[in-house]
Amino acid sequence: MSYNFLPHLAYIPYIKKVMIGKTGVLIVNLGTPDSPSVPDVRKYLREFLMDGRVIDIAAIPRWLLVNLIIAPFRSPKSAKVYKELWTEKGSPLKIYGEANEKQLQKSLGDEYVVKLAMRYQSPSIENGLKAFQEMGLKNIIVIPFFPQYASASTGSVYEEVMRIVTKWQIIPEITFKNNFYHYPKFINAFANNGRKHLENDEYDHVVFSYHGLPARQILKGDCTGKTCQLGSCCDTVHALNQHCYRAQCFETTRLLVKELGLKEGTYTTCFQSRLGRDPWVQPYTDDIVNELAAKGIKRVLAFSPAFVADCLETTIEVAEEYREIFEEKGGEHWKLVESLNDSEAWIDLLVELVKE
Structure with a gap:
């Protein structure tokens, strides 16, 4: 018996090298419907909006709101918009995500295993x-594709990962990347995309539009109960507001403004995609669009630095819907700066996040 076992000892170094030394890298974006059909869009909206971190009200009212009002009535309208966004290969968000998975795997090499996941729908976390x-990996690194931390995005990914792994008998070391809005590679990548437009054309004003959140979610994130005022408290990032989404967005703007060399008064930070009657973080992007046109601003360059991949909120909302509003009010030219998508600069940043 002992002699029969000895030959297997030769495989132990190989097993250690192939499996034990590897690190899993889970890259996670928000999600997308499986198709632009009404049933698939309705399914996506239900999963997305039933998340208690997205609509942060009691479970029963949330269920009634989502399943009896929002999903049934909003799905047909959203499906039309998704059809405008869809390409022959599918959803841009998923296409870029799949490309990122392959690019990052190639850049990291055999010591890592990279998997793409979506917080909602497929591929699942x-x-x-x-x-x-x-695979029995040694450790796992989770990178949510959200530059600024928010409970409804990054926080939701954390919660879902922990919900799953707490059921495991053996839980490996897990590292979460909280945010990366202030990383030089992130700022440089977005600034370089914008610089191409600024150098080739003239613009009167620059708009930095971030995804909005209900104001109550920002206030709930204030652990002191006294720091957040939804105003000038976001003028700097410090120990008491370092996890505040609004503060991080304004800091992102300040870093991009510095990198681009923009003058004071030639740019605005604002927030888009509000839903419902409750107040959301301000100023609202659609209000800013109207104000700029009323002031006689004719040419605007828009950034969406809360998104690393172009999607419905950038390609349709910022690039098309706001352009239509701007032109209807007398504006002449509205241009969206492309996101990081599948660029080499974005992959370089991901490699840095993994290897920190």
Whole structure:
């Protein structure tokens, strides 16, 4: 018996090298419907909006609101918009995500296993983590694709990952990347994309439009209960507001303004995509668009630095809907700066996030 076992000892170094030394990298974006059909859009909206971190009200009212009002009535309208966005290969968000998975895997090499996941729909976080579990990896790095931290985005990814792994008998070391809005590679990448437009054309004003959040979510994130005023408290980032989404957005703007050399008064920070009657973080992008046109501003360059991949909120909302509003009010030219998508600069930043 002992002699039969000895030959297997030769495989132990190989097993250690191939499996134990590897690190799993889970890259996570928000998600997208499987198709632009009404049933698939309705399914996506239900999963997305039933997340208690997205609509942060009691479970029963949330269920009634989502399943009896929002999903049934909003799905047909959203499906039309998704059809405008869809390409022959599918959803841009998923296409860029799949490209990022391959690019990052190639850049990191065999010591890492990279998996793409979506917080909602497919490929799921659960399936990505299950693949890592079956490989018996040494540790896992989770990188949500959200530059600024928000409970409804990054926080939701954390919660879903922890919900899954807490059921495992053996939980490996897990590292979460909280945000990366202030990383030089992130700022440089977005600034370089914008610089191409600024050098080739003239603009009267620059708009930095970030995804909005209900004001109550920002206030709930104030651990002191006294720091957040939804105003000048976001003029700097410090120990008491370092996790505040609004503060991080304004800091992102300040860093981009410095990198681009923009003059005071030639740019505005604002927030888009509000829903419902409750107040959201301000100023609102659509209000700013109207104000700029009323002031006689004719040419605007728009950034969306809360998104690393162009999607419905950038390609349709910022690039098309706001352009239409601007031109209807007398504006002449509205241009969206492309996001990081599948650029080399974005992959370089991801590599840095992994290897920190």
